[in-house]
Amino acid sequence: MPGDGSMKILVVEDNPEDARLVGLALSKDESQAFNPVITDCLSSGLEYLAYGGIDAVLLDLGLPDSDGLASLVRVKQLSPQVPVVVLTGHGNGDRAREAIRLGAQDYVLKGSIGFELLSRSVTYAVERSRAVKDLRELNELLERAVKKRTAEINAARASFNSIVERSADAILVVDLQGTTRYANPAAAELFGRPVEMLVGEQFGLPVVPNDLVEVEVRSGNGRCVTAELRWAESEWNDQPAFVTTLRDVTERKHLQAQLVQADRMASVGTLAAGVAHEINNPLSYLLYNLQSLVEDLPHLGQASLDDMVARASEAAEGATRIRDIVRDMKTFSTLEEDRREPVRLDEAIETAATMCHNEIRYRAHLVKKYGDIPPVLANAGRLSQVFLNLMLNAAQAVEEGDIDHNEIRIDTWTDGKDVFAAVGDTGCGIPVDHLGRLFTPFFTTKPPGVGSGLGLFTCHNFIRSYGGRIEVESEAGAGSRFTVALPVLPGGYEPDAEPEPPDEAASERPVARGRILVVDDEPMIGSSMRRILRRDHDVSVATSGTQGKEILEKDPSFDLILCDLMMPDISGMDLHAWLEERNPKLAQKMVFVTGGAFTPVAKEFLQRVDNLRLEKPFDPKDLKAIIADLLCRVGDGGGSKDKE
Amino acid sequence: MSNYTLRLYISGKTKQSERAIADLYRICEEEFKGDYELAIIDVLENPEMADAEKIRVTPTLIKDLPPPIRRIIGDLTSKERVLIGLELRAGEKGK
Numbered sequence: 001m002p003g004d005g006s007m008k009i010l011v012v013e014d015n016p017e018d019a020r021l022v023g024l025a026l027s028k029d030e031s032q033a034f035n036p037v038i039t040d041c042l043s044s045g046l047e048y049l050a051y052g053g054i055d056a057v058l059l060d061l062g063l064p065d066s067d068g069l070a071s072l073v074r075v076k077q078l079s080p081q082v083p084v085v086v087l088t089g090h091g092n093g094d095r096a097r098e099a100i101r102l103g104a105q106d107y108v109l110k111g112s113i114g115f116e117l118l119s120r121s122v123t124y125a126v127e128r129s130r131a132v133k134d135l136r137e138l139n140e141l142l143e144r145a146v147k148k149r150t151a152e153i154n155a156a157r158a159s160f161n162s163i164v165e166r167s168a169d170a171i172l173v174v175d176l177q178g179t180t181r182y183a184n185p186a187a188a189e190l191f192g193r194p195v196e197m198l199v200g201e202q203f204g205l206p207v208v209p210n211d212l213v214e215v216e217v218r219s220g221n222g223r224c225v226t227a228e229l230r231w232a233e234s235e236w237n238d239q240p241a242f243v244t245t246l247r248d249v250t251e252r253k254h255l256q257a258q259l260v261q262a263d264r265m266a267s268v269g270t271l272a273a274g275v276a277h278e279i280n281n282p283l284s285y286l287l288y289n290l291q292s293l294v295e296d297l298p299h300l301g302q303a304s305l306d307d308m309v310a311r312a313s314e315a316a317e318g319a320t321r322i323r324d325i326v327r328d329m330k331t332f333s334t335l336e337e338d339r340r341e342p343v344r345l346d347e348a349i350e351t352a353a354t355m356c357h358n359e360i361r362y363r364a365h366l367v368k369k370y371g372d373i374p375p376v377l378a379n380a381g382r383l384s385q386v387f388l389n390l391m392l393n394a395a396q397a398v399e400e401g402d403i404d405h406n407e408i409r410i411d412t413w414t415d416g417k418d419v420f421a422a423v424g425d426t427g428c429g430i431p432v433d434h435l436g437r438l439f440t441p442f443f444t445t446k447p448p449g450v451g452s453g454l455g456l457f458t459c460h461n462f463i464r465s466y467g468g469r470i471e472v473e474s475e476a477g478a479g480s481r482f483t484v485a486l487p488v489l490p491g492g493y494e495p496d497a498e499p500e501p502p503d504e505a506a507s508e509r510p511v512a513r514g515r516i517l518v519v520d521d522e523p524m525i526g527s528s529m530r531r532i533l534r535r536d537h538d539v540s541v542a543t544s545g546t547q548g549k550e551i552l553e554k555d556p557s558f559d560l561i562l563c564d565l566m567m568p569d570i571s572g573m574d575l576h577a578w579l580e581e582r583n584p585k586l587a588q589k590m591v592f593v594t595g596g597a598f599t600p601v602a603k604e605f606l607q608r609v610d611n612l613r614l615e616k617p618f619d620p621k622d623l624k625a626i627i628a629d630l631l632c633r634v635g636d637g638g639g640s641k642d643k644e
Numbered sequence: 645m646s647n648y649t650l651r652l653y654i655s656g657k658t659k660q661s662e663r664a665i666a667d668l669y670r671i672c673e674e675e676f677k678g679d680y681e682l683a684i685i686d687v688l689e690n691p692e693m694a695d696a697e698k699i700r701v702t703p704t705l706i707k708d709l710p711p712p713i714r715r716i717i718g719d720l721t722s723k724e725r726v727l728i729g730l731e732l733r734a735g736e737k738g739k
Contacts, residue, residue, distance in 0.1 A: 178715050191700050201698045207718030207729040215701040215717065216655035218687060218694065224655050229701065229717065246701075340666075377666075465663075467721045490670055 192220015286318035364406035397427025519548035545570025
């Protein structure tokens with residue numbers, strides 16, 4: 001369209017009179033300026049059209065070089081966008097309608113050409129065509145925008161999908177009925193089942209939403225994998241759902257166990273010195289007294305008998321102390337097996353206190369105030385380790401030296417629901433920004449090599465595994481206080497029948513003389529047992545498994561065989577196996593004497609056999625009473641495992 | 645016929661299993677006072693039972709009675725939470 005707003009109209013009309021009338025009609029319109037270009041044949045009309053700039057075509061359907069609708073078709077073919085108004089003679093209404101069908105905007109019957117009608121028809125045709133063009137352009141614009149946006153959304157979805165699909169963690173989406181709605185490839189791999197199998201099946205719901213638990217996963221081949229399962233509240237297809245993430249932690253747990261073990265070894269190492277010190281004192285006077293006893297005894301007439309007894313008693317007291325220390329150390333050796341039993345917190349604290357006595361004594365005085373507390377369900381060794389860690393930390397928090405002023409204070413109490421034990425110190429306190437990280441693994445303020453940063457983490461894990469918690473309060477410069485809370489053992493607590501203290505009278509009571517064989521590769525044990533028992537029984541001693549076997553081959557008529565379990569040549573287990581084949585009755589008469597430290601094989605053996613067992617060390621009176629008791633039982637043919 | 649019927653699926657005699665069993669017995673005794681049936685199913689010993697129920701992880705606890713059947717996975721230490729999870733006690737929904 002020219003810049004002046006006029007419309008350039010191509011008039012294709014071979015009748016000069018009609019052409020004149022059309023020109024006249026267009027020029028008369030005052031509201032719209034027209035610039036008509038008149039030609040008398042289609043071929044030149046098409047040339048104009050091809051040249052461009054035409055706003056509309058007025059087309060006669062009766063031209064010399066082309067007739068009827070064919071003209072229209074050719075115009076439309078050449079310029080589909082340019083609107084065409086056809087001119088046709090009277091009585092050709094059908095043809096005119098056919099022209100509309102073929103794409104003409106309008107038709108004008110020649111006889112009725114009026115100025116207004118013609119110019120209006122052309123104007124409308126042009127405007128309509130422009131509107132259609134604008135609309136088409138807008139449409140294209142919109143389509144392009146939609147295409148672009150869709151591509152963006154698809155790309156975002158694809159990258160999101162690829163994150164979830166490629167995640168190493170197994171991811172499930174579980175709806176509120178507990179049914180799996182989605183599973184990623186890692187889930188398929190973890191469970192050893194294709195995604196299609198997992199989706200739609202019942203998985204389950206969390207005990208607690210947003211929970212983190214450790215579970216065993218059944219992977220396809222019957223193998224079990226330990227995994228950390230995390231529940232998170234989310235949405236799936238606009239419905240509330242849970243996203244469940246499972247991470248294989250088998251390897252990590254393995255590593256962690258190794259680290260905890262290493263940490264324990266480190267703390268055992270630092271304690272060994274203290275324990276050696278603890279043992280050394282009583283051991284010195286035990287040895288001194290025994291040696292002096294040996295020296296003085298030949299001159300019995302000169303020394304008073306009372307003094308002898310006093311020295312011997314002191315020696316015995318020293319030995320008892322060593323026994324207690326060794327027993328406490330043994331408690332720590334059971335750490336690995338988390339066997340739970342009713343434990344009293346004060347007993348666990350006492351064990352820990354013995355172990356770290358040497359660490360504390362030069363730094364602070366230890367105040368213990370035990371309340372009347374019920375037992376909790378836990379592993380004694382692990383609980384002791386918790387308190388050992390807390391007490392060692394407390395000891396390290398106070399300055400060395402002023403032991404009257406420095407205090408480590410232990411309190412226990414209960415509120416009926418939980419049992420509490422607090423370990424407080426008057427040390428340096430913990431900076432506020434450290435408080436939140438105390439229980440995270442590898443957090444330590446100690447120099448490298450002193451602390452691994454696993455102590456409190458381990459404590460926290462142990463206590464949490466018993467349904468308890470550890471809390472800490474601290475004030476910089478004034479000290480810290482760690483409080484352990486553990487649930488009271490539900491349903492009350494029946495203490496295990498304590499092994500009856502061997503009553504004095506019983507050991508003095510006359511018992512039937514028995515024939516006893518002692519087999520122990522430690523000759524001193526054999527000879528001392530013979531010494532203790534020979535007044536009441538006939539005792540033979542073998543100092544090796546081989547020798548024991550030889551004796552039994554010749555003489556199987558023993559009432560009781562007290563046999564060491566671990567011996568270098570033929571072990572107690574070998575001897576038992578040999579007897580079981582040869583003389584099963586005699587095999588039943590074996591009593592295993594153990595030092596408390598077992599190999600896995602020995603452990604398995606003791607669980608398997610019914611034979612009675614005795615734990616070293618024992619005191620002579622106890623031994624006599626136990627032997628008397630055993631002789632009765634073996635005589636009855638009854639065995640029980642509970643006599644340890 | 646007991647009013648409460650539960651099945652606990654575990655994997656072997658591990659510490660976790662023992663703890664789950666002990667926790668569950670404690671909850672049952674305290675809450676149902678003997679009026680319950682509790683089946684402990686070791687998926688290692690009875691894989692076909694676990695397959696039939698499509699047990700993918702342990703411990704999984706299923707409550708058959710009273711209806712509705714509920715199936716929960718997680719730590720059974722807290723009685724309150726377990727009872728809410730089993731819909732035997734009203735809890736804050738979605739919390």
